[in-house]
Amino acid sequence: MSRAEQPSRRTVLAAAMAAAVTAPMAVAGPAAAVAADTTPDRPVDNRAWTTHADWRSGTAQGVRPVAGPRPGVAIAAPVGTADYTDPHTGTTAAWEYATWTSPVHRLSVPSAEAIASWNAHTPAGTWLQVELRGTYSDGTDTPWYVMGRWAAGDQDIRRTSVDDQTDGKSSIWTDTFAIDDAATGLRLTSYRLRLTLYRKPGTRLTPTVWRLGAMGSDIPDRFTVPASAPGLARELDVPRYSQEIHKGQYPEYDNGGEAWCSPTSSQMIIEYWGGRLTPEQLAWVDPSYADPQICHAARFTYDHQYQGCGNWPFNAAYAGTFHGIQGVVTRLGSLTDLETLIAAGVPAITSQSFLATELTGAGYGTSGHLMTVIGFTADGDVIANDPASPSDEAVRRVYRRREFENIWLRTKRYDANGRVRSGTGGVCYLYFPVRPTPRQRRALAAVGVA
Incomplete structure (x- = not known):
């Protein structure tokens, strides 16, 4: 089984969720490139960018869409160089970078939580960062929250979540964006995701990201759930x-x-x-x-x-x-x-x-x-x-x-x-x-x- 309960994520979420009340169910918006299910049992919105057309949308700074059997986005010409000090090794290194920012996705489910996912190839000498910025139901915006700094390997950087991210309305608990007090009715209504792709300066290396998305949800607060009837053996x-x-x-x-x-x-x-x-x-x-x-x-x-x-x-x-x-x-x-x-x-x-x-x-x-x-x-x-x-x-x-x-x-x-x-x-x-x-x-x- 997993380790003991982590105060940096699950325990703190418990305190917020314990005070939550069931929000009214949102009506799904117009059809779009999104898989959303707003049934009472699953108030969840999934959006993923995976196709060549997806990667041609949004805002590109130094990246290019990659065609082929598994479309993606990769570095074309870096837009700058930045130093990164790895908090887990103390090593500071310079990295060339380029960015891709998704279009705004309006959630069909105004959400109390959101979790990003990505699939990518990061050869040695490269890594990536995923960020989320959203708009609340009160019309204000979140900061750019880091949802993860990731590489498939562990020689260049140590893959890591980022603690202590909050604006007083929402916080990041390891891998989860969460409204601090869902009982207020505040929700996340839309978001953008930003990819930053990094590589060693002077090389032609690049990460390639094939899938990027997020799942927003507003699950009713509950100790028990209705039983479902068996339907498959x-x-x-x-x-x-x-x-x-x-x-x-x-x-x-x-x-x-x-x-x-x-x-x-x-x-x-x-x-x-x-x-x-x-x-x-x-x-x-x-x-x-x-x-x-x-x-x-x-x-x-x-x-x-x-x-x-x-x-x-x-x-x-x-x-x-x-x-x-x-x-x-x-x-x-x-x-x-x-x-x-x-x-x-x-x-x-x-x-x-x-x-x-x-x-x-x-x-x-x-x-x-x-x-x-x-x-x-x-x-x-x-x-x-x-x-x-x-x-x-x-x-x-x-x-x-x-x-x-x-x-x-x-x-x-x-x-x-x-x-x-x-x-x-x-x-x-x-x-x-x-x-x-x-x-x-x-x-x-x-x-x-x-």
Whole structure:
């Protein structure tokens, strides 16, 4: 399971969400290049820039759109040079940079939270920064918030979230934009995303970004959620990996495998879609360790500020580094949504927190844990690859439908001491092919992802 509750993110969000009230549901705006679902169970707006036409829109300063089978944006001619002092190494270096800023996206769901996602190639000597600036429902603007400084590797910079970002109305909690007091009715109504692409001066290197987007949401404040009716019996053949067999390995990455639920879950689905690491990529791992790809996933999802491997966008970005795979962070509204995905052959990674008594058969409680949903039994119960298992063979679990649905979708819960804590409100990682089948495309669209 994941590390103890982080005061820099989940605990603080809990305080804000505990005071929240359910906002009135917004009416979706005109049709646009956006996947939005404003049903009562899933008040979520997803917008992603992925096509050549998308990358030709917005404001380009020193970047160019890249055509081809996976369109993107890359450095054309840098617009300047800037020094960056890595807070985790103390190293200062000069970097050439160029920027791309999206058009304004008006949220069909005025949102209390927003989470960005991106997929990119960052060869050695390059990195990128993602920022968000929005407009509130009172007509004022947020600052430019840094949503992540990221590279696939860790030799040039240490990938990192940025703490202590606030304007008194909203704040960034590791990977999540959140309205400070949702009970006031203040919401984010629109936003722009800004990419800054960096490279070593005097080179022709460039990051290439294939996907950039954000998920805005306004999930009703709740301790329980309505039960959904079973609708599917199917199980996908997803690799099974335990995080627990990695206890004590590479403790510099969030205290070793005991906290590696997120990268372990990510690696399961990456390999389901055919993603493989080469012997050269795994050469740094102690050869005596089983499943070295899990150690690799932990290292290359690690957020040096959060000091953990559970940064949601960093996991989606890691998945996007594998050929033919893209990844996003979203929220779903019920197990019916997961059934829609499983029916199309798309597994999902869910984030939940619970007491040991709230999930029969788990045998543990957790303040935050990721697991992979791979199917449903004939009775509608959830089949999950739970990495908090003593061995790879023990990873497959069956959890009661009603229990699983509630611990995943609620926004508020009580901890073992009776204090109110946050729930994720249906947060989910979705990894799927760059070229989905028609059935997969329909299933993704049905749950609000394009």
